Amino acid sequence: MQPKGSLLLIGGHEDKGEIAGENLTIQKKNKSTSHFEILGELIDRVPREHHIIEIIAAASSIPDEMEAWYINAYQQAGFTHVGIINVANVQDANDPVSIQRVKGAHAVFFTGGDQEKLIALLAGTDLLTAIKTKYHADKHFVVGGTSAGAMCIPETIITGGPIREAIFKKDIKIATGFNLISNVIVDTHFIKRGRFARLAHAVALHPTCLGIGLGEDTALLITNGNHAECMGSGMVIFINGSEMRTSNIEEADDNTPITVENIKVDIIADGSYYLLAERKSTSSETGSQKP
Numbered sequence: 001m002q003p004k005g006s007l008l009l010i011g012g013h014e015d016k017g018e019i020a021g022e023n024l025t026i027q028k029k030n031k032s033t034s035h036f037e038i039l040g041e042l043i044d045r046v047p048r049e050h051h052i053i054e055i056i057a058a059a060s061s062i063p064d065e066m067e068a069w070y071i072n073a074y075q076q077a078g079f080t081h082v083g084i085i086n087v088a089n090v091q092d093a094n095d096p097v098s099i100q101r102v103k104g105a106h107a108v109f110f111t112g113g114d115q116e117k118l119i120a121l122l123a124g125t126d127l128l129t130a131i132k133t134k135y136h137a138d139k140h141f142v143v144g145g146t147s148a149g150a151m152c153i154p155e156t157i158i159t160g161g162p163i164r165e166a167i168f169k170k171d172i173k174i175a176t177g178f179n180l181i182s183n184v185i186v187d188t189h190f191i192k193r194g195r196f197a198r199l200a201h202a203v204a205l206h207p208t209c210l211g212i213g214l215g216e217d218t219a220l221l222i223t224n225g226n227h228a229e230c231m232g233s234g235m236v237i238f239i240n241g242s243e244m245r246t247s248n249i250e251e252a253d254d255n256t257p258i259t260v261e262n263i264k265v266d267i268i269a270d271g272s273y274y275l276l277a278e279r280k281s282t283s284s285e286t287g288s289q290k291p
Helices: 035-044 064-076 096-103 115-122 126-137 196-205
Strands: 006-010 052-057 081-086 107-110 142-146 156-160 173-176 184-187 210-214 218-223 227-232 235-240 264-269 273-275 280-282
Touching: 006 035, 006 210, 035 064, 035 107, 035 142, 035 218, 052 064, 064 081, 081 096, 096 126, 115 156, 115 173, 156 184, 156 196, 184 196, 196 210, 196 235, 210 218, 218 235, 227 235, 264 273
Parallel strands: 006 142, 052 081, 052 107, 107 142, 184 210
Antiparallel strands: 006 218, 156 173, 210 235, 218 227, 227 273, 235 264, 273 280
16 A cells, blocks of 8 residues: 655664774765755645654653753744654553554654664554554654664565675664664665665665665655655765666575675666666656666
8 A cells, every 4th residue: 555654764863872893984065954954844844833743662662851952943944843852662652642642643753772772662553553554644744763763664575684795694683663664774874884785785685675874964855655865964875776687695504605686776866866666767756767
């Protein structure tokens, strides 16, 4: 069933911490557009007296000062009510009060942190069911996520894996995510943390999935479950394994580097559009394919 709502996948950057040895120096020419501004622009299209967003802080523990930062930023973006739903255990994720808050929200946003923790807390819960139901039924509803929060939104997700000079068979951990969208795999902080090989590895293992690599300060807005628009100062890299040919990924042992032939790559930037199922760029918001 084609969903009526929208997904906003964000490549990160508002996370305050850095991972030692895993960052490149990035020099930007374009003005950054925060996900707060992007969500604000989306809700402005829907005339309402009040706009409500619920922030789900399950992937990491948000300190009080970070809660205040989120609330202030979203209020400046135009949300008149900003709530924090803290999910510390499965019982929290089945709390009827939280379910009702989601049902009354115009947007739900997953913070960054730990993908495995986020999935363990929310998979199969009433809270996630309420989000998925509203996403499929309400054309004005937006589900957003940044960093780990964005990575958990598809059916197939990356939960970990080291960055090496070569790809090895057991270097990646794959799990089942929230399944708000299928046949894609998302990786975030994509350029800054050098994660091309990691996402290519995931696609080689799951060639029916399109790899989506999100740069920081960059978002991909997905409508109708297929039409994607790039927003922000960075780029989105698509890794397409549908025509993959020779690979040793099945027979390689744990110490043999993986090789893959004929993986395809597309790059889009702010204001560009892409059809996920067709794996083609589009010329405009209408979704017509480029010749």
